[in-house]
Amino acid sequence: MLNVNTPETRGVAVALQSVTDDLGRGLGPVIVAGFISVLGRQGAFNLSIAGWVPCGVMLCCLMFTMRKDEEQMQQRLAKTATSMLQQIQVTQSSGAGSGAAGAPLSVPADSSSSSSS
Numbered sequence: 001m002l003n004v005n006t007p008e009t010r011g012v013a014v015a016l017q018s019v020t021d022d023l024g025r026g027l028g029p030v031i032v033a034g035f036i037s038v039l040g041r042q043g044a045f046n047l048s049i050a051g052w053v054p055c056g057v058m059l060c061c062l063m064f065t066m067r068k069d070e071e072q073m074q075q076r077l078a079k080t081a082t083s084m085l086q087q088i089q090v091t092q093s094s095g096a097g098s099g100a101a102g103a104p105l106s107v108p109a110d111s112s113s114s115s116s117s
Contacts (some may be wrong), residue, residue: 001017
């Protein structure tokens with residue numbers, strides 16, 4: 001799951017998975033209890049187990065797309081990293097130390113962490 005989401009959206013993806021997992025654990029028994037009162041014990045459990053079939057089919061379908069999705073994400077991340085490196089190189093070659101607006105600040109290697117402010 002993490003390898004097919006951008007770093008910016010991975011937290012949301014994990015949170016969504018966690019919320020749905022927790023909802024299933026909490027509401028599942030309540031829903032099954034409702035099914036038992038309507039369908040009886042055997043019918044309720046048959047219906048509940050049958051709910052796993054579509055889930056299994058969807059997970060099996062992921063098997064055919066997961067590697068491709070992972071490769072596409074890796075290519076996208078590599079392209080973004082290359083673009084960012086090129087942007088940094090352009091910024092540095094245009095005189096980063098000149099104090100131009102938008103230029104990154106450079107800190108001399110011999111500067112100490114204590115300052116007299």
